[in-house]
Amino acid sequence: xxxxxxxxxxxxxxxxxxxxxxxxxxxxxxxxxxxxxxxxxxxxxxxxxxxxxxxxxxxxxxxxxxxxxxxxxxxxxxxxxxxxxxxxxxxxxxxxxxxxxxxxxxxxxxxxxxxxxxxxxxxxxxxxxxxxxxxxxxxxxxxxxxxxxxxxxxxxxxxxxxxxxxxxxxxxxxxxxxxxxxxxxxxxxxxxxxxxxxxxxxxxxxxxxxxxxxxxxxxxxxxxxxxxxxxxxxxxx
Numbered sequence: 001x002x003x004x005x006x007x008x009x010x011x012x013x014x015x016x017x018x019x020x021x022x023x024x025x026x027x028x029x030x031x032x033x034x035x036x037x038x039x040x041x042x043x044x045x046x047x048x049x050x051x052x053x054x055x056x057x058x059x060x061x062x063x064x065x066x067x068x069x070x071x072x073x074x075x076x077x078x079x080x081x082x083x084x085x086x087x088x089x090x091x092x093x094x095x096x097x098x099x100x101x102x103x104x105x106x107x108x109x110x111x112x113x114x115x116x117x118x119x120x121x122x123x124x125x126x127x128x129x130x131x132x133x134x135x136x137x138x139x140x141x142x143x144x145x146x147x148x149x150x151x152x153x154x155x156x157x158x159x160x161x162x163x164x165x166x167x168x169x170x171x172x173x174x175x176x177x178x179x180x181x182x183x184x185x186x187x188x189x190x191x192x193x194x195x196x197x198x199x200x201x202x203x204x205x206x207x208x209x210x211x212x213x214x215x216x217x218x219x220x221x222x223x224x225x226x227x228x229x230x231x232x233x234x235x236x237x
Contacts, residue, residue, distance in 0.1 A: 007193045010154060012162040024149045038106050039128060043145045045102045053077055053091045054164030054183045057135045057157040066120030069096040070103050089182055169194040
């Protein structure tokens with residue numbers, strides 16, 4: 001059986017840190033100009049896409065334009081794997097908006113002369129040297145961006161992936177199956193580590209179960225009574 005790893009709190013960002021990072025990226029992209037602004041917008045797209053999709057660095061590097069909303073019309077990334085089945089990773093509209101803006105306004109400036117901007121089979125991300133990203137290059141860029149945002153020694157692509165797992169579990173009410181499928185984990189035991197990071201009152205959870213059950217039962221009781229009343233009346237007669 002697949003064993004889960006030990007996930008520590010310094011291996012993912014808190015919600016406050018996430019908000020600070022997103023604000024930093026957005027502000028930097030808005031306040032810079034010219035080619036510096038184009039690089040800042042690429043930085044924002046890369047980090048936000050990784051943060052709010054949970055993709056592995058290799059998966060992100062292998063994305064083609066057609067694997068995004070630009071090609072599918074769906075707010076998702078289509079991830080293909082060399083071994084095993086691929087998956088569709090749903091992403092927030094915020095991510096797809098950044099992807100569209102990057103593809104329309106930034107990416108053409110970074111493309112080699114021989115690459116057709118409309119060819120959706122081409123890689124999504126090209127850098128300022130007009131080359132598509134591979135894992136080590138993407139890793140270095142992400143580390144630089146996160147370090148500039150004040151995250152120091154914690155900066156890594158994996159920090160963003162772990163943060164996605166934490167946020168996905170926290171903000172979906174503990175939907176472990178959703179988190180597992182989004183992250184592409186082969187076994188739920190791996191995904192379960194994120195459940196241990198979210199602290200909730202067991203007393204509140206117990207009351208929530210009883211409360212939701214009571215409401216559902218009352219509604220169902222009334223519906224069943226109305227449907228079955230003729231039979232009840234006959235039985236009484």
